Each structure stands twice: as C-alpha cells, then as structure tokens.
Amino acid sequence: xxxxxxxxxxxxxxxxxxxxxxxxxxxxxxxxxVVEGLNMIKRHSRARRAARQAGIVELEAPxxxxxxxxxxxxxxxxxxxxxxxxxxGRKVRFCRTxxxxxx
Ligand SMILES: [Zn+2]
Numbered sequence: 001x002x003x004x005x006x007x008x009x010x011x012x013x014x015x016x017x018x019x020x021x022x023x024x025x026x027x028x029x030x031x032x033x034v035v036e037g038l039n040m041i042k043r044h045s046r047a048r049r050a051a052r053q054a055g056i057v058e059l060e061a062p063x064x065x066x067x068x069x070x071x072x073x074x075x076x077x078x079x080x081x082x083x084x085x086x087x088x089g090r091k092v093r094f095c096r097t098x099x100x101x102x103x
Contacts, residue, residue: 001028001065002081002093009035009068010078016063020071024060032062039063074100 003009007023021035041061047054069078072095079095081102086092092103 008071013067031065034060034062
C-alpha cells in the first residue's frame with residue numbers, strides 16, 4: 001500500500017469522489033484508510049453510560065486504498081506513486097509526475 005497516515009489524498013470513486021482529505025488512520029492489513037471527514041456513515045447508538053449520548057453518530061468509514069490517490073505535496077496533483085531506494089538503503093515513495101520524493 002502506498003498511502004500513509006497524514007497524507008493528503010483525493011477520492012477517485014464512490015460517493016465522495018472528487019473530495020480531498022487528510023489520512024487519519026491507515027489499515028495496511030485491509031488495504032484501507034480512514035480519511036478525515038470523508039465516507040461518513042451514520043450509526044444509531046443508545047446511551048449505555050451517562051457520558052455517552054444517545055442518537056445518531058456520524059463516523060468515518062474506511063475507504064479502500066485503490067479508491068484514493070495520493071496528492072503530491074510539491075506539484076499538488078494526484079500522484080501516481082513509485083518506489084525508489086535511496087543510497088542509504090531507505091525505500092521511499094516518489095511522485096511520478098514531478099519526481100519529488102514524498103517521504
Ligand atoms: Zn508531484
């Protein structure tokens with residue numbers, strides 16, 4: 001998976017297509033990510049404790065990583081991501097449009 005926490009991404013399919021957001025959580029095992037304010041679902045909850053309010057709660061549902069594109073921090077475009085190994089052995093991501101290293 002080529003998306004990490006705190007990346008800016010563009011949603012390219014589904015009901016939030018065209019929207020941008022920051023990755024709050026990544027779930028590499030499921031190839032999914034949670035994006036701030038996107039892919040909201042409504043959950044109806046009952047107050048179990050006094051602290052918890054009953055009613056409809058909106059939550060962010062995980063999106064599949066293939067439904068988003070990473071936004072390049074340099075050229076600001078949705079980037080196709082490549083991988084490259086640096087001289088010190090680190091594996092980094094880079095933007096195929098402007099060649100900028102993104103990690
Ligand atoms: Zn770029």
